[in-house]
Amino acid sequence: MGPLSGIRVIELAGLGPAPFCAMLLSDLGAEVIRIDRLDAAGSGSEKDVVNRGRRSLALDLKSQAGKNTLLRLSKCADVLIEGFRPGVMERLGLGPEECMRDNPRLVYGRMTGWGQSGPLSSAAGHDINYIALSGALHAMGYPDRPPSPPLNLVGDYGGGAMLLAVGVLAALLERQTSGKGQVVDAAMSDGTALVMSFIYGLKAMGMWQVERGSNFIDGAAHYYRTYACSDGKYLAVGPLENKFYRLLLEACGLDEKTMPQDPAHWQESTETLAKLFASKTRDEWCALLEGTDACVAPVLDMDEAPRHPHNRARETFVNYEDVVQPAPAPRFSRSKPAIQSPPCLAGAHSAEILKDWGFGDDEIQQLTTSGEIPGGNNE
DSSP: OOTTTOOEEEOOSTTTTHHHHHHHHTTOEEEEEEEEEETTTOOOTTTOOGGTEEEEEEEEEEEEHHHHHHHHHHHHHHEEEEEOOOHHHHHOSHHHHHHHHOOTTTTEEEEESSOSSSSSTTTTOOOHHHHHHHHHHHGGTTTSSSOOTTTHHHHHHHIHHHHHHHHHHHHHHHHHHHOOOOOOEEHHHHHHHHHHHHHHHHTTTTTSSSSSSSSSSTTTTTTTTEEEEETTTTTOOOOOSHHHHHHHHHHOOTTTTTSSSGGGHHHHHHHHHHHHTTTSOOHHHHHHHTTTTOOOEEEEOOGGGGSSSHHHHHHHHETTTEEEEEESSSSSSSOOOOOOOOOOOOOHHHHHHHHHHTTTTTHHHHHEEEEEESSOOOO
């Protein structure tokens, strides 16, 4: 039983960070039901990892019956998560005011790119746009190339889903004292800026240059970057502290006097290490350096990562329903997170969810007959 066992969450189906937040809450033990569009019933993929761990109810939220159904469900919920543009839920008559009217303890989590207010709040965007505005994107990549998008991990998931999850959990904790729910306004642009706190602090102390590729952890320093090996695979090298740096040099037969950590020697030292690491395969270097305090690790692809001995020992990845995927995290001493179920198709549990959440058989039959929900349990 995960630490959130007993918490009921409604997720309005969407893309990116809101579904990932719902997955996190489910992994931690919450009961999460996903509200999919009625016209999407039967769609989806049973291998869509981010949709694991919850059941799906398909509704037409533009119909009065669909709206009434969601409002009734929200009376029984602890949390509602939505990821639409500002104003969409209000125009549907399903905003915080309506959903919290009969359930003032509801935590209403809102996930957007730009936030619920501000001049850009109604504009479309994606991860790359949100991290661009925070200063994060400009700092990533090499100085002689355009900024490099870090997949969509920084905005969608780090600055978005994680921030929403923290906000929801904080609101649930505060509710224990106040007895009241509240709205959580989580914006990916805000969250990415927050994740950049360390870098902004370095800049304020005169320890960070705004020029891309000129700092000690952005790939400029020879002791914090990746190197190609003779087999075309890569090593990640990162001995920031001098005592660890000395260990790397000693293991490689190099001398700190000719390869100091001083920025004036970064370029020359990078060329020396690049030539050295290119002389052996990645596995040969790992046999010498991995697991030592020299801070060296293999750069693994997505096929290799689940097979690495450390990840296997930690069970960082699991094979669940024939899909290799990251395991729930973090770990707890008593409450064990778990994948509750594989991803399901949209609307697969419509009647089942309504029954479990207090709807009578006659009400469910009426909704099914009228076409307001898909017929029966299509699991």
